[in-house]
Amino acid sequence: MEQKQTCRWAALSLSNIASVFLPDVLGREDAEYEHKLVAISTTGSNERAQKWFKDNKLPDPDSIVVYNSWRTMLEQDDFDIVYISTPHPLHYEEMLKALECKRNILVEKPATMNAAQYRKCIELANQQGVVLMEAMWTRYLPATKYLKDELLPKIGKVRRVYSDFSFPIVGPDLQDTSRFLDKAAGAGALLDQGVYALTWVDLALNGVEVGATKVVHSSSWSVPERPDEVDDINTVVLANKDATAIVTTSMTIPGSSKPPFYVRLSAQKAAPSVRIEAAEASVAIPFPPIRPEELHVQWYGYAHLNDDGTEKNEIIKKPVSGWGTWYQADIIAAAVFNKQPGVIGAEESSRVLGWMDEARRLANITYDKKLEQV
Ligand SMILES: NC(=O)C1=CN([C@@H]2O[C@H](COP(=O)(O)OP(=O)(O)OC[C@H]3O[C@@H](n4cnc5c(N)ncnc54)[C@H](OP(=O)(O)O)[C@@H]3O)[C@@H](O)[C@H]2O)C=CC1
Numbered sequence: 001m002e003q004k005q006t007c008r009w010a011a012l013s014l015s016n017i018a019s020v021f022l023p024d025v026l027g028r029e030d031a032e033y034e035h036k037l038v039a040i041s042t043t044g045s046n047e048r049a050q051k052w053f054k055d056n057k058l059p060d061p062d063s064i065v066v067y068n069s070w071r072t073m074l075e076q077d078d079f080d081i082v083y084i085s086t087p088h089p090l091h092y093e094e095m096l097k098a099l100e101c102k103r104n105i106l107v108e109k110p111a112t113m114n115a116a117q118y119r120k121c122i123e124l125a126n127q128q129g130v131v132l133m134e135a136m137w138t139r140y141l142p143a144t145k146y147l148k149d150e151l152l153p154k155i156g157k158v159r160r161v162y163s164d165f166s167f168p169i170v171g172p173d174l175q176d177t178s179r180f181l182d183k184a185a186g187a188g189a190l191l192d193q194g195v196y197a198l199t200w201v202d203l204a205l206n207g208v209e210v211g212a213t214k215v216v217h218s219s220s221w222s223v224p225e226r227p228d229e230v231d232d233i234n235t236v237v238l239a240n241k242d243a244t245a246i247v248t249t250s251m252t253i254p255g256s257s258k259p260p261f262y263v264r265l266s267a268q269k270a271a272p273s274v275r276i277e278a279a280e281a282s283v284a285i286p287f288p289p290i291r292p293e294e295l296h297v298q299w300y301g302y303a304h305l306n307d308d309g310t311e312k313n314e315i316i317k318k319p320v321s322g323w324g325t326w327y328q329a330d331i332i333a334a335a336v337f338n339k340q341p342g343v344i345g346a347e348e349s350s351r352v353l354g355w356m357d358e359a360r361r362l363a364n365i366t367y368d369k370k371l372e373q374v
């Protein structure tokens, strides 16, 4: 069997999501590349890092160099791509340093706190001749690819989209210092979850032909009985000349915060997370919208009838291998090793960040100005 090319990763922080992404991608047999972690930076101790490697069953932990300075790692280590997964307000400064060091970057969603910061990173990535990509991993899953390539071109003009990403990650026992409640860490449902719900709107309305979709309404309720007006139940309405989209988020509804999120994934919801309604068909995507494995398609009209005269419907199953955050790793690795510098999904990420800027403006969702500087 042909030897796979090795892609050497550096990870910036021992984050929760890194403890999901790294075990998902490292040594994955069905990946195009042999993904290997060669370095990690942490503000914690080396002992904590070693325990983290063990707890997360990372392969070959003795070969991973641990840095206590992310800047030094970016300046010195020999790796192909850096994975940035600190809280969102830190992404921008870390990307600027990585770009200065001519590093290829996979940065967690949302890439930055606002569209202007990401536009600056896009400009620098193009100047430096490196590959940059927002880790909007949902875009690269099999079901999402099937929707974009096979369904959207066949269902006619999309006229309306409902897109929700809500789950009760905030419960009575979550500390105010958690990144989900600490505004200094970018807390708020719009940036954390809305980025997914808005990505589905972008896929539905711009998947075939890019239009001019604008935010026309935005309202927000804060997390009850918590300090600092952290946005929770958000409603954002977007429109273009042909279609309307309604986006909702919440960190407190529906249901309780038990069992924890990753256990709750199997919970069936009263309604799908996403509904894309077009002339020839509606496509529904069950919860969780971050990791679709089924597309429920209801066809309409005489061209789509069963023998008994009813209109066809189908459930298209596109299972995800592993957790699913690894698919994006192969995409950025291919751009790096095929020497295709640039920003993967630059337009898509910028559109969604711009919609979040406008939704925040209309709903008065604000952060400390120093988190928003360009
Ligand atoms: N794609 C996905 O499915 C998910 C994506 N995310 C995204 O990933 C990012 C991180 O989220 P999550 O993993 O929950 O974050 P965590 O709460 O786990 O924190 C991330 C890590 O960042 C480091 N860190 C935190 N604060 C600071 C600081 N002030 N200075 C330096 N380092 C700091 C710490 O690492 P250390 O102790 O090693 O220094 C911490 O463990 C967010 O942008 C989020 O949106 C989150 C969850 C899922």
Ligand SMILES: O=C1OC[C@@H](O)[C@H](O)[C@H]1O
Binding pocket: 169, 192, 193, 261, 290
């Ligand atoms: O990206 C995410 O996915 C689901 C949750 O882990 C978390 O709220 C969010 O950051």
